[in-house]
Amino acid sequence: MKLAHLTWKDVDVLARDIVVVIPTGSLEQHGPHLPLMTDTLLATAVAEAAEARLVEEVLLTPTLWLGASGHHLKFSGTLSAGFDVYMGAIRDIVESLLPHGFRKFFLVNGHGGNAEPNGVAMRQLKARYPNSQFGHANYYTFAEKAVSDRLVGPAKTMRHACEAEASMVMYLRPDLVRTEKLRDDGLQPVPAVLGMVHHFDEISEEGSLGYATLATPEKGKAILDAAVDGLVANLRALAQGYVFEGE
């Protein structure tokens, strides 16, 4: 179900073991070739495709398009929420719905920079409502194998405005890709120091990390399909109870 399209009376009669799915994206620079809304576009696409296959089991909210993007602020047009506001928005959404009886919440994230605050926000909620269930994952976690299999450049994981992201935007919204500006960037840095916080103006020339020149819409479709499949399986399991499997 798409929450935005429902009336309150529609919501009132939903089963309360439905999984509330909240996509989290960003509006931040994605190099000279991809639009600022890239992460929001991709998280939304994956979440909506999953909702289409789980209509009765998922209640999908609109995408939180204002992400935690401080590391991109040097590039014009990037918008970033502070961590307090970002995490507060997630908590406020959940705390609006908890009194209506919903108990299962899952964030589908499309922006790496949101992962830590998504974790903190969900833990804050779990501390307040220990009998409810809270989860979060990056959509591309469900597509790790597809990414690794399909990318032909040297980098085999999801990076930023890279071969994989450019491929997915090409597939979904080719009109928004600046094909003539596709660019490989941020190639050299494997920092010798583990665990450092980087801003993107420190580690790239024009804002991307990876081999966007190798992008194709076919790869994009394959990665998205894999992400949707994985997310569907995960949300279905959450909707159907919560099964622990032996080791």
Place this chain on the structure above:
Amino acid sequence: MKLAHLTWKDVDVLARDIVVVIPTGSLEQHGPHLPLMTDTLLATAVAEAAEARLVEEVLLTPTLWLGASGHHLKFSGTLSAGFDVYMGAIRDIVESLLPHGFRKFFLVNGHGGNAEPNGVAMRQLKARYPNSQFGHANYYTFAEKAVSDRLVGPAKTMRHACEAEASMVMYLRPDLVRTEKLRDDGLQPVPAVLGMVHHFDEISEEGSLGYATLATPEKGKAILDAAVDGLVANLRALAQGYVFEGE
């Protein structure tokens, strides 16, 4: 310009006297007949229509769809940001763009409950950045005459999920109107006490205020057109400088 569709390089070359327009909506109950996204839909439609006529003079962000809707929370599915989070999101957007050189910001609001915090947030920003310009208005302020002229029910002003709002949703997204559930509600209360804060479960039966049964798409179009005309004139004046007129 639609910010979400641009790359950072596109933004980088924009004129800095462009007006940044931020629509603010809500995701809250609108009676048994209109979808939760009503305010977001309408604010977005008005803002996008204005942007289409002022492409070079307006930089349009995505709509803040999570509003200050505490007075609707008794109705299932309503989401509400706390005031701190709501105002923080506005400030964070503006404070992301100020270092990029933008100086004129205007909120186009579609939800009455946002008006006070919009004012507070813009005043907080003005206090920090007195040389920049900050404004905000409800889109329907620009359509007061059209609303008064067109509505046939006893209420001649914009209320909630009313004849006017239902008409506009009918015009824009007829698929989202539950025609068979259109309902007049909240008719009796002209409270004898001025200035009281009400929750909608206190002053309506099913969440709306006004005569939605009288809605027609034609009225909706007329009201929207008037709102767009007024907003365009206002934004153009702001973009073109900032002229004071004698009394």
Place this chain on the structure above:
Amino acid sequence: MKLAHLTWKDVDVLARDIVVVIPTGSLEQHGPHLPLMTDTLLATAVAEAAEARLVEEVLLTPTLWLGASGHHLKFSGTLSAGFDVYMGAIRDIVESLLPHGFRKFFLVNGHGGNAEPNGVAMRQLKARYPNSQFGHANYYTFAEKAVSDRLVGPAKTMRHACEAEASMVMYLRPDLVRTEKLRDDGLQPVPAVLGMVHHFDEISEEGSLGYATLATPEKGKAILDAAVDGLVANLRALAQGYVFEGE
């Protein structure tokens, strides 16, 4: 009742449907002719006069004299609370009295800049205590007709350190009016752009808006009387229950 003059034992035996009235003022510049305490003086005078006529129905607190006056800070001597502190003080007062059993709260405001945060604060309280009643109004809302009828200058509404405010201070505290410095100011600005946030150093020369040179104590008395009459009627209605009237 004046809360400040009572002992806790006096308060303990009050009826709990009494209306707690909290005046909100400011300590901010009022041009070269009126004292910084103008708004506080006027809100207090109106509230005390109302209390004198509703002794058994109103419990009057001291006036919050530190207002939200950021738009006047360029003028020496203006004090301003940040919005968080300002709204927090209102909430703290109410939340002190709620556990004592009081349930009806009304802010009588004398400073335009307080109106938005007064609204936000009362809505925050209503969200926490939905079974209690919270209201707020500018005292001059109750005197709109008297203002319009009595003012002889071109401006027919309450502005700032204007014909109306100067008249009222002349009536109440003539010793505090700098008669020789009465000044008309801020006359030209009807901004062509609706909804902009202004600081007073942008829109006036010496801090006032309107035709203070036309002030007389007689006008002041008439406006104050009208405000008190309106406020008394409103508070009485709130004290006596809470009556909705049909449309």
Place this chain on the structure above:
Amino acid sequence: MKLAHLTWKDVDVLARDIVVVIPTGSLEQHGPHLPLMTDTLLATAVAEAAEARLVEEVLLTPTLWLGASGHHLKFSGTLSAGFDVYMGAIRDIVESLLPHGFRKFFLVNGHGGNAEPNGVAMRQLKARYPNSQFGHANYYTFAEKAVSDRLVGPAKTMRHACEAEASMVMYLRPDLVRTEKLRDDGLQPVPAVLGMVHHFDEISEEGSLGYATLATPEKGKAILDAAVDGLVANLRALAQGYVFEGE
């Protein structure tokens, strides 16, 4: 100078080494015999008397009458600010005036419960503005000898609604003393454990500590005179520079 009575133009021409004096009081229970405004009354009286003797050297703000009185909240009518709001109000006042050029700030406190947050607030300000000067003291610190000399009951220090406070209110506002309800209370507890936080409903029967039945207006005058003398000397020294004396 009384800030509230000045215009901004008056303030604009003041010498910037004037000491800004901010009285801090409370609105809290003072037993069955003294009014809720007792602390505010006394701090204001002492501060105003000092200002009257140091007109050119002191800029006196209105009294912050909403104190940190959580330990009295069990008694009806007590109002208390949370510590954040209380300290925020002090900081906001000072930070309004610092840009106007003032550099010396002193809190004259009338309520024991304000002493710790007064210290914290002034230290927060000193950390931000190390070149300005911030101080605070309880007015009765300047009258310790007079209190000790004059009180005839067993307790020889300032307590709460006690022989000393009752005497001072008798002197200043006899109409506000409930003479027939004067009461000795809180007599037994010298707790065997040092450093415990007490609420007044734990350590008194009706809210006071000490021997109020022994109060006389003469004692009140003597204590107030001593406090004013001490405060005047202290403020004068601060206004005149800031002299360190050898040990």
Place this chain on the structure above:
Amino acid sequence: MKLAHLTWKDVDVLARDIVVVIPTGSLEQHGPHLPLMTDTLLATAVAEAAEARLVEEVLLTPTLWLGASGHHLKFSGTLSAGFDVYMGAIRDIVESLLPHGFRKFFLVNGHGGNAEPNGVAMRQLKARYPNSQFGHANYYTFAEKAVSDRLVGPAKTMRHACEAEASMVMYLRPDLVRTEKLRDDGLQPVPAVLGMVHHFDEISEEGSLGYATLATPEKGKAILDAAVDGLVANLRALAQGYVFEGE
């Protein structure tokens, strides 16, 4: 009991009238002769010695070594928590243990700058949990007589990196005293103005106040012994109930 050494099962079976003791120190400059950890060292030593004598009556947490030391920040290496963080840490510790059933909490403080925020934090807790018991004291309050008796320099009270503190560090950790740099400092200032907030770079040359050159380990032992004796008596009384004594 030392909490850090216990397992959760050990804690689970403790008597709930045990006193939770939380030492509070600092990591701040102590002149050229004492280590930054001086306050933490001393508060810990006193608290641990008391715990050793009250094993069954005290549950000792690790020392909060990050204090409120803004007044020392001009000296390299000083660390300081803001007041919000400092008081928040105390509240979080207590609010972790309250749900486990503990009800008596006492802060043993070793740094003067912590005294006010310790008081505020404990009052905030008391306001939330009025049926639990909260106390705090500086360890040296229990040694006032020993300090006064033993010090041979002109200053007879505990100051900062002074004869007394240097003596105690000499006794406990002679390896951490820079004997060749022992220095008398801050000797002249008895400010003529009472109640001013000072930073240590204003009132000393190299960061200490007092006569450290006169320090001896013997004095240190005597002062520490007195502090432990006093603290033990106080904690025992708190553990054994809470007895009020007549005046």
Place this chain on the structure above:
Amino acid sequence: MKLAHLTWKDVDVLARDIVVVIPTGSLEQHGPHLPLMTDTLLATAVAEAAEARLVEEVLLTPTLWLGASGHHLKFSGTLSAGFDVYMGAIRDIVESLLPHGFRKFFLVNGHGGNAEPNGVAMRQLKARYPNSQFGHANYYTFAEKAVSDRLVGPAKTMRHACEAEASMVMYLRPDLVRTEKLRDDGLQPVPAVLGMVHHFDEISEEGSLGYATLATPEKGKAILDAAVDGLVANLRALAQGYVFEGE
């Protein structure tokens, strides 16, 4: 260098490209067999061993022993800081030292629950001070291979109070291990749903995850040695500049 042992004069002459190392631990339940201080003990041991080998290149602060342990609070004796306080303490430490000229900061973490807030705190600092360097890592990240090689139970990664942690505590502080209570726990749960937030009372019986019964001090030493080796290499690289390596 150990900051706690230095005087401010010692710190004042340190090279400013030294790496400030802040260990972060916890005080939380570690099953029936390990002490509450386990994470603090281990993070401290690794950090101190690294400092001993990098005396001139590392400035080591005391360990933040109060971690983000909300997921363990159901077990008696666990202390947890809220995220705001936890992250605030890290920021306050760094912001104390930045004005002293230090520019490189690294958190060595011993508690999984701290990893997300450590990341957020360092990103907040990087946003404020983009020209300084901020990093963080779990100490056991440097020992992944040693853990995988040495553990003999089915779980080959670091878990909680597990074979690896028990081994390390056995090696460092055998007196604190309850050998007779060593227990395997939390064995079954490989949750079928990825990304869920768990509290430890949901996923274990007595608080641990893994095969503690297989612990030996030899394994503990091997893991610690590996962690120290890896951390030393990482800190040295950070101290010596900041080298990017090609891919």
